[in-house]
Amino acid sequence: MDAIYYSPILIVALLALLGSGVWIAISLIGVAMIAMVLVEAPIDLVMPSSIWSSVSSWSLTALPLFIWMGEILFRTRLADDLFHGLAPWVNRLPGRLLHVNVIGCGIFAAVSGSSAATAATVGRMSLPELKRRGYEEKISLGSLAASGTLGLLIPPSIILIVYGVSANVSIARLFLAGVLPGLMVVAMFMGYIALWSLLNRHRIPAAEAGLGFWEMVRRLRLLLPTVLLIIAVIGSIYMGVATATEAATLGVVGSLGIAFLSGSLTWESFRLSLYGATRTSCMIGFIIATAAFLSVAMGYAGIPRALASWIGTMNLSAYQLIFALAVLYIFMGCFLDGISMVVLTAAIIIPMVQAAQIDLLWFGIFIVLAVEIAQLTPPVGFNLFVVQGLTGHSILYVARSVLPFFLLLCASIVILTIFPEIATWLPRTMFNVR
Amino acid sequence: MLTALNRIYAAGAVLAALCMVAIALLTLVQIAGRLIGVLIIDAGEFAGFAMAGSIFFALAHTLRTGGHIRVNLLLTRLSGGVRRAVEIWCLGLAIVLSGMFAIFSVSMVIDSYTFGDISTGMMPVPLWIPQLSMAAGAVLFVVALLHEFVLIIRREEPGYLAAERTETYTE
Secondary structure: OOHHHHHHHHHHHHHHHHHOOOEHHHHHHHHHHHHHHHOOOOHHHHHHHHHHHHHOOHHHHHHHHHHHHHHHHHOOOHHHHHHHHHHHHHOOOOOOOHHHHHHHHHHHHOOOOOHHHHHHHHHHHHHHHHHHOOOOHHHHHHHHHHHHOHHHHOOOOHHHHHHHHHHOOOHHHHHHHHHHHHHHHHHHHHHHHHHHHHHOHHHOOOOOOOOOHHHHHHHHHHHHHHHHHHHHHHHHHHOOOOOHHHHHHHHHHHHHHHHHHOOOOOHHHHHHHHHHHHHHHHHHHHHHHHHHHHHHHHHHHOHHHHHHHHHHHOOOOHHHHHHHHHHHHHHHHOOOOHHHHHHHHHHHOHHHHHHOOOOHHHHHHHHHHHHHHHOOOOOOOHHHHHHHHHHOOOHHHHHHHHHHHHHHHHHHHHHHHHOOHHHHHHHHHOOOOO | OHHHHHHHHHHHHHHHHHHHHHHHHHHHHHHHHHHOOOOOOOHHHHHHHHHHHHHHOOHHHHHHOOOOOEOOOOHHHOOHHHHHHHHHHHHHHHHHHHHHHHHHHHHHHHHHHHHOOEOOOOOOOEOHHHHHHHHHHHHHHHHHHHHHHHHHHOOOOOHHHHHHHOOOOOO
16 A cells, blocks of 8 residues: 555544544554554554654753743743833833733743743733733733744744754754744834834823833843843853753753742742653653654655655645645644644654755744744634633634734744745854854 | 552652753763863763653653643533543543553563663663663553543543643643
């Protein structure tokens, strides 16, 4: 039987397993098993060895450490400091304190690799404050849910580590590739908020009494340790003095230091951060492990090869292929979480992308933008869930409020496709990679 | 019996957390070694072993606390008997597939032991030792799944369902 005939069986099996609520990792094992049985490959040998070698890897160790770093800072006063430090500075911009959502998420994204955690941390503080000051709920919810997705793009990024490990691309280079697109999205979001506010002046509360310049600086000082930590972590990767894992270790030590200095480091908070990180990294690691087995199984079944040559016969241009993939991802993103999207990609789509001579570094950033969009599309969109949890509004209300930002993210994919250098330029200037 | 099991899952979580701390410490030692010009051999490889340990030892605990994600789009729309039937299907399938994973892992460790496989670093380690984390973690995971299965058959609430009711999104 030919690979082309297996594919529909496997796709149906995958959808049935995932759809019926079977855990994602278990579903991936199930599909891999079916593929292995169809081609009569030795499951008993391939399964444990592919799972073992995928997770007993040094390059994956950046994952738990960056998760831990975020968990530590999540339990400090950082969210509070972000709001009070940033608010006086954006007070005069059109859109005023709404910008705190975007910049706050941008900064938190640089210490946390998770999109939902970013939205939850910043939103816990900013949503009640914005509401109390009379900002319209719709735009504050929308800007928060959308800005939370920056957690995926701005390094450190859990999803980029997952992609790097699964697709065998340098994590350090991926992190650097995410910086400029991340800043671009920040600029687009802030631009939209400013424009919206200029067009809807009456819907924005008046500026608050300004603080003195030195008071503003004093408040900003609260953020200084975090900003220094961000610079140290990303800078050490950029300068080529640290690998992603070493930078992550630096991040853990630094964030423990920040927690200690701000008085929020207790044995209890340390323990909670450690367990929280262990559980999250176990969940992600298990998915990566089972996806590695699925990749090998797909390889036995010859599916990626068949798919790549099938796409090859269609003579698509790279742009057409990227467009088709973007549509596919946005569709998948309505139902699947980001990590599953990335590991499934690595198992099936990477060979096709390579055959089309698309840069895998660039493609990583492309996928992350697609996953960001996926976080915002109902019915399954993690950031929508987070904001729903914070405010109690229905998911459809949150989804509607996020719509303009959703369109901006779609536009950012188009821009990234036309100007790939936005992603690929910075890693090229990186200092001697060790 | 069930409290004893809960203690074992918790012990697994402690081991996993210690593995995570070990990754950080090994990396720190490596950085320090480089700064003072001492080559720390194989720190990367050992960190990799700790990585595996931190995942596999925590599998059972993560299951019980609702940490493993799944698409519950349809599930949340079901209730009563249908919901229970679907949960039994999920758990049953997970037991079968994870059971195979556990059996194959154990047999891989036994193979590594009999054939004397060693790691490729400068300081060779018998591979069955770090691989034990996968076998032990997989077996414990199956035990936890069976535990949840028994609970749902007895019409009690499994740990993961209780946790999912008060979900926090971790991605």
